[in-house]
Amino acid sequence: xxxRDVGVTLILSLILPVVAQGARHTPPGKPKLTSCRSPDKxxxxxxxxxxxxxxxPTTYSLFYHKENSETVYxxxxxxxxxxxxxxxxxxxxxxxxxxxxxxxxxxxxxxxxSDPVDVDVVYIVQPHTxxxxxxxxxxxxxxxxxxxxxxxxxxxxxxSGWITLIYELRVKLEEAEEWEEHRAGQQKMFNxxxxxxGGVYMVQxxxxxxxxxxxEWSTASYVQVPDYIPRERSMWILIAVFSAFIFLIxxxxxxxxxxxxxxxxxxxxxxxxxxxxxxxxxxKGKPEEVFNALVVQSxxxxxxxxxxxxxxxxxxxxxxxxxxxxxxxxxxxxxxxxSKSQSDNDSGRGSCDSHTLLMEKCVGVESKExxxxxxxxxxxxxxxxxxxxxxxxxxxxxTPDSSDGRVKxxxxxxxxxxxxxxxLEIPKQHxxxxxxxxxxxxxxxTSTSFSHHHHPEYRDSLGEYSEYRxxxxxxxxxxxHWKAQHPQAHSNFNIHNLERQKEATGLPPSxxxxxxxxxxxxxxxxxxxxxxxSHGRGPFQVQFGxxxxxxxxxxxxxxxxxxxxxxxxxxxxxxxYCDYQxxxxxxxxxxxxxxxxxxxxxxxxxxxxxxxxLTASGYVDTAxxxxxx
Amino acid sequence: xxxxQVIQSVVWAVLLWPCLxxxxxxxxxxxxxxxIILCASISKEKLLDRVIQHAELIYRVSEESCTLFExxxxxxxMRSQRNHAGYTCATKAFPIPGSKSEIQQISxxxxxxxxxxxxxxxxxxxVYLQTTLDRYDDAPDTLLKKTKWVxxxxxxxxxxxxxxxxKMLDDDMLTTSYYEQGVAPxxxxxxVLESVLRDYTLLSCFKKDAHKMETFLKLLKCRQTDKxxxxxH
Numbered sequence: 001x002x003x004r005d006v007g008v009t010l011i012l013s014l015i016l017p018v019v020a021q022g023a024r025h026t027p028p029g030k031p032k033l034t035s036c037r038s039p040d041k042x043x044x045x046x047x048x049x050x051x052x053x054x055x056x057p058t059t060y061s062l063f064y065h066k067e068n069s070e071t072v073y074x075x076x077x078x079x080x081x082x083x084x085x086x087x088x089x090x091x092x093x094x095x096x097x098x099x100x101x102x103x104x105x106x107x108x109x110x111x112x113x114s115d116p117v118d119v120d121v122v123y124i125v126q127p128h129t130x131x132x133x134x135x136x137x138x139x140x141x142x143x144x145x146x147x148x149x150x151x152x153x154x155x156x157x158x159x160s161g162w163i164t165l166i167y168e169l170r171v172k173l174e175e176a177e178e179w180e181e182h183r184a185g186q187q188k189m190f191n192x193x194x195x196x197x198g199g200v201y202m203v204q205x206x207x208x209x210x211x212x213x214x215x216e217w218s219t220a221s222y223v224q225v226p227d228y229i230p231r232e233r234s235m236w237i238l239i240a241v242f243s244a245f246i247f248l249i250x251x252x253x254x255x256x257x258x259x260x261x262x263x264x265x266x267x268x269x270x271x272x273x274x275x276x277x278x279x280x281x282x283x284k285g286k287p288e289e290v291f292n293a294l295v296v297q298s299x300x301x302x303x304x305x306x307x308x309x310x311x312x313x314x315x316x317x318x319x320x321x322x323x324x325x326x327x328x329x330x331x332x333x334x335x336x337x338x339s340k341s342q343s344d345n346d347s348g349r350g351s352c353d354s355h356t357l358l359m360e361k362c363v364g365v366e367s368k369e370x371x372x373x374x375x376x377x378x379x380x381x382x383x384x385x386x387x388x389x390x391x392x393x394x395x396x397x398x399t400p401d402s403s404d405g406r407v408k409x410x411x412x413x414x415x416x417x418x419x420x421x422x423x424l425e426i427p428k429q430h431x432x433x434x435x436x437x438x439x440x441x442x443x444x445x446t447s448t449s450f451s452h453h454h455h456p457e458y459r460d461s462l463g464e465y466s467e468y469r470x471x472x473x474x475x476x477x478x479x480x481h482w483k484a485q486h487p488q489a490h491s492n493f494n495i496h497n498l499e500r501q502k503e504a505t506g507l508p509p510s511x512x513x514x515x516x517x518x519x520x521x522x523x524x525x526x527x528x529x530x531x532x533x534s535h536g537r538g539p540f541q542v543q544f545g546x547x548x549x550x551x552x553x554x555x556x557x558x559x560x561x562x563x564x565x566x567x568x569x570x571x572x573x574x575x576x577y578c579d580y581q582x583x584x585x586x587x588x589x590x591x592x593x594x595x596x597x598x599x600x601x602x603x604x605x606x607x608x609x610x611x612x613x614l615t616a617s618g619y620v621d622t623a624x625x626x627x628x629x
Numbered sequence: 630x631x632x633x634q635v636i637q638s639v640v641w642a643v644l645l646w647p648c649l650x651x652x653x654x655x656x657x658x659x660x661x662x663x664x665i666i667l668c669a670s671i672s673k674e675k676l677l678d679r680v681i682q683h684a685e686l687i688y689r690v691s692e693e694s695c696t697l698f699e700x701x702x703x704x705x706x707m708r709s710q711r712n713h714a715g716y717t718c719a720t721k722a723f724p725i726p727g728s729k730s731e732i733q734q735i736s737x738x739x740x741x742x743x744x745x746x747x748x749x750x751x752x753x754x755x756v757y758l759q760t761t762l763d764r765y766d767d768a769p770d771t772l773l774k775k776t777k778w779v780x781x782x783x784x785x786x787x788x789x790x791x792x793x794x795x796k797m798l799d800d801d802m803l804t805t806s807y808y809e810q811g812v813a814p815x816x817x818x819x820x821v822l823e824s825v826l827r828d829y830t831l832l833s834c835f836k837k838d839a840h841k842m843e844t845f846l847k848l849l850k851c852r853q854t855d856k857x858x859x860x861x862h
Binding site for chain 2: 041095160
């Protein structure tokens with residue numbers, strides 16, 4: 001069985017190709033008419049394409065019949081137009097008549113018909129391309145232009161009007177990509193303007209009947225346009241000239257504003273500026289000269305212009321320890337009436353204000369004799385002026401710095417004169433043990449009753465000032481330092497008292513100082529002083545020993561031109577200052593001192609008992625306290 | 630493009646208006662002595678030119694109308710087959726030459742008369758076409774306008790040809806046909822394919838005949854200028 005199957009399959013496999021080969025011969029496939037065209041509306045040609053030929057040679061034939069007749073004609077000419085084509089000549093072409101055309105493919109096995117197509121010659125006209133396309137460059141006043149001319153295709157009968165053709169042309173530069181198209185209508189000539197100078201143009205023309213298809217483009221015609229305007233070059237020249245001009249103007253502007261431009265771009269680095277500092281000297285390497293140049297001669301300010309040196313207040317030092325003793329020898333130090341200056345915050349007198357220092361000073365003063373009378377000076381100017389005044393009389397006084405027990409008045413109104421001497425005039429007339437100090441105007445100028453034997457120029461200048469000053473500084477403490485002044489010295493300070501004459505003879509060599517108490521200020525603005533000798537010197541001497549002494553300090557001048565003195569307490573041992581309140585009642589005593597009471601010197605013990613503190617401002621103890629010893 | 634052509638047709642209508650006016654007046658450009666008298670008429674050449682331009686315009690508008698209608702109403706498979714059975718163009722009373730050679734053998738008189746016959750034969754069907762197209766629901770306005778314009782211009786063309794015949798052929802016997810609102814076949818179902826095809830056939834046949842008129846007139850013109858060169862081709 002298996003053998004049979006194998007044999008059958010073998011036979012079948014041999015037979016099938018043969019059979020299949022025989023099956024390849026089939027009737028031809030269906031042909032198809034592709035297009036029919038007429039170039040001149042007088043003849044036309046139809047083309048077809050063949051379908052599968054079916055393996056056998058096939059023949060094609062075209063049959064047609066006209067619109068209103070049934071007569072079928074065959075294609076008269078198969079060869080003229082090439083393969084698979086049919087050409088209808090003039091005699092067979094009728095216009096305005098529909099042709100029904102069919103192509104038949106025939107081979108040995110059969111035939112096949114194509115689909116019929118209706119053709120009206122009028123509508124299938126596609127002329128040939130225009131002929132004799134010529135392009136020429138013509139010149140005009142505006143520039144050159146192209147003139148393109150052509151002729152209709154030879155076959156199209158436009159002359160008789162059989163066909164009406166319209167034309168179209170296109171132009172482009174040789175290197176350009178896009179064409180520029182123009183409709184020319186029925187004319188056979190066309191002008192093209194606005195040419196690129198020196199360019200090469202390509203031109204093509206085609207045509208179309210008023211109803212039909214466009215022809216093919218004619219072959220391109222080339223034309224060279226001559227260079228008629230070197231426009232671009234001149235434009236560049238103009239631009240170059242213009243930009244050069246602008247560039248020159250910019251340069252000129254920058255040159256004119258050279259400095260400001262430099263400032264803008266490179267701002268100057270600020271350097272140190274020291275007045276009087278000479279860089280050149282420094283460069284030369286002589287620092288001494290440089291630094292000398294820095295020394296300003298006007299520093300510290302001298303006593304020339306004191307109007308600028310306004311002083312806050314008038315301070316009178318009344319040293320508690322050293323009361324001025326008018327009787328006796330040691331009156332030369334009348335001016336040693338001091339009040340210990342407390343540690344004023346606004347002047348650096350605290351450190352210098354030890355009584356020991358004061359003692360030395362007074363001693364020194366005593367030894368000086370008449371010549372050492374110092375003028376009670378109203379020191380003017382600032383604190384710095386102390387020194388100056390000190391210096392001014394430095395030959396007379398071996399004084400410490402000025403902060404100690406000086407009459408410090410800084411009225412700025414002091415006119416520049418070196419002879420500023422506060423004048424404290426103590427009238428001599430007082431036979432009493434009172435010492436009346438007449439406060440000169442410039443010291444305590446008030447509207448009334450200051451003695452006027454002083455430098456008149458001071459008077460006015462000081463007028464309001466001192467009063468103002470004094471009234472303003474109740475707390476500051478007014479320190480007087482009255483120094484014994486030689487009457488013959490150019491001062492007006494005269495301490496008139498009984499002992500004064502004694503004094504004038506000579507300075508008592510005693511080491512002790514006499515203190516006076518200011519009892520009151522009389523009507524003539526004179527301080528009425530009372531020597532404290534009545535109280536006994538011992539206490540003073542004791543006081544000298546180092547106990548605390550009473551210094552009278554003027555608290556202020558009230559409205560009645562009354563010196564308000566306030567005693568301050570001080571520690572004997574040291575200048576220990578404590579709160580004012582601890583004095584206990586010194587403020588109370590204050591209002592009682594209307595008359596400018598005598599500064600009670602109060603024994604030290606008393607004072608010590610009463611208070612061991614000194615107020616910061618140093619007030620005279622105005623309350624009468626009984627010394628307890 | 631359509632608008633341009635409409636404008637052109639209007640311009641031509643305006644230009645041809647004096648021609649129409651002059652039709653009512655007998656053209657007496659020659660008195661009895663044969664001397665030329667200034668008469669209010671145009672020369673044959675100019676008239677022929679104008680007639681030719683008129684025919685060209687008519688043809689162009691008819692071609693556009695046919696295209697519009699074809700795009701709008703005719704299904705695609707049927708567009709190329711204009712001659713369905715039963716929808717062929719109406720045959721004329723006398724045979725129209727179908728080829729150039731035949732046409733060249735026809736005399737001027739025959740050419741003119743052929744044109745006249747053609748024109749006159751289409752006046753009525755165009756009126757009918759107008760009414761039919763109005764009944765279409767979505768007929769575009771341009772189509773309607775064009776068909777209307779064409780039918781109007783056809784009348785003026787007819788008048789021009791009559792004058793031309795009279796001038797060229799000295800034939801005064803022809804008169805212009807008067808349009809009569811005749812009883813036209815009434816199309817009940819305008820949008821049925823049958824009627825659509827019928828209308829389409831009508832338009833394409835008219836287009837063909839317009840082309841015929843144009844061609845005849847142009848050939849005639851050639852004969853007027855240079856008789857021999859026209860035939861040499």
